[in-house]
Structure formats: C-alpha cells, structure tokens
Amino acid sequence: MPELKTKETRASVDASFARIKDHSGRELEWFQIGFAPRKQDLTLYGLLGGSESLLARLGKHGRGKGCLYLKRLADVDTAVLRRLMERAARPAPP
Numbered sequence: 001m002p003e004l005k006t007k008e009t010r011a012s013v014d015a016s017f018a019r020i021k022d023h024s025g026r027e028l029e030w031f032q033i034g035f036a037p038r039k040q041d042l043t044l045y046g047l048l049g050g051s052e053s054l055l056a057r058l059g060k061h062g063r064g065k066g067c068l069y070l071k072r073l074a075d076v077d078t079a080v081l082r083r084l085m086e087r088a089a090r091p092a093p094p
C-alpha cells in the first residue's frame with residue numbers, strides 16, 4: 001500500500017486561516033494560501049497582493065482575478081515562488 005503524503009504535525013490549523021472582512025463588512029475566516037491541482041494548471045490562491053516585483057521574476061505563469069496559474073513547477077523559479085508563499089502566509093498587521 002502506498003505511503004500517505006499527508007503527515008500529522010504540531011502546526012496549528014487555526015494559524016492557516018486569516019480573519020478578513022468581505023465587501024459587506026462581515027468578518028470571515030479564510031485560508032491564507034490555497035492550492036488546487038487542476039487538469040490544465042496548478043492554481044494558487046492568495047499570492048498576488050502587492051507582489052509585482054516578485055511575479056515579474058517568477059517565470060512562466062498566468063494570473064486570474066485572485067489566483068496564479070502554473071503549468072509546471074519546472075517553468076518557474078521555485079525560490080521566488082517560496083518567497084511569494086512566505087510573504088502571503090505572514091500574519092497581517094493588526
């Protein structure tokens with residue numbers, strides 16, 4: 001039987017979510033970074049805000065309204081992708 005890729009850690013699940021306000025002012029819990037492997041692309045959510053200089057150095061990618069599309073990880077600079085993810089995961093200032 002294949003080994004499970006998901007491993008239990010001591011990381012807080014609550015720390016993976018951010019509190020945001022929607023357009024009507026309601027406060028919601030929302031993921032900081034999202035990942036969806038699709039048939040066409042790898043889709044990453046939450047990486048676009050204020051990151052133009054990093055995105056310019058990322059490599060071959062597409063952008064949606066709030067998401068980043070990658071065909072293959074081999075097409076991008078993974079060090080830049082890591083910086084985008086670290087930046088997105090940083091807690092917002094109070």
